[in-house]
Amino acid sequence: MAALIEAAKAQDYPAEIALVVSNRPHALGVSRAQAAGIATAIVDHRSFGDDREAFERALDGQLAAHHIDLLCLAGFMRLFTPWFVTRWNGRMLNIHPALLPQFKGLHTHRRALAAGVKRHGATVHFVVPEMDSGPIVAQDSVPVLEDDTEQTLAARVLEVEHRIYPQALRLVAEGQVTLPADAKSRR
Secondary structure, three states: OHHHHHHHOOOOOOOOOOEEEEOOOOOHHHHHHHHOOOEEEEOOHHHHOOOHHHHHHHHHHHHHHOOOOOEEEOOOOOOOOHHHHHHOOOOEEEEEOOOOOOOOOOOHHHHHHHHOOOEEEEEEEEOOOOOOOOOEEEEEEEEOOOOOOHHHHHHHHHHHHHHHHHHHHHHHHOOOOOOOHHHHOOO
16 A cells, blocks of 8 residues: 555556545554545444445445545455445456465465465456456566575565556556456456
């Protein structure tokens, strides 16, 4: 999120970060956004119990109230229902700390080290109903070093994330990259 905010400060950047929404009231991103003068909203998923769609409708309401066109997920650790994904089809990006399609889900750095891969990285992709499976917008990698730990590898991958997410948002905001028609039809 911080990398997107920083990139959007440039006069020629084609997107404005108009709102930061969190499902966690005390998320660090909220205070960072407020410090940058960006509107914020909290939609605490816990107040909706097990009703995921009610949470998502409240979230969608906040996005609509602020006239949001594109949704960029950053550190959002909840899976959306098909209703929400379909509603934001082609307008929602996610960043994942792995070279998709490898290592979908959690604990990507640990799993990459255990698998003995030579390269690991990050991927920005369109969100589709299947977790971490959407068409790739941007991807880059770093070498996995012999003495890497989860923490050292994660730090290098985070640098990649900070570089490629603003690039991917630029591509989508400028209309240079769109969700392929065949991915839209799999709703």
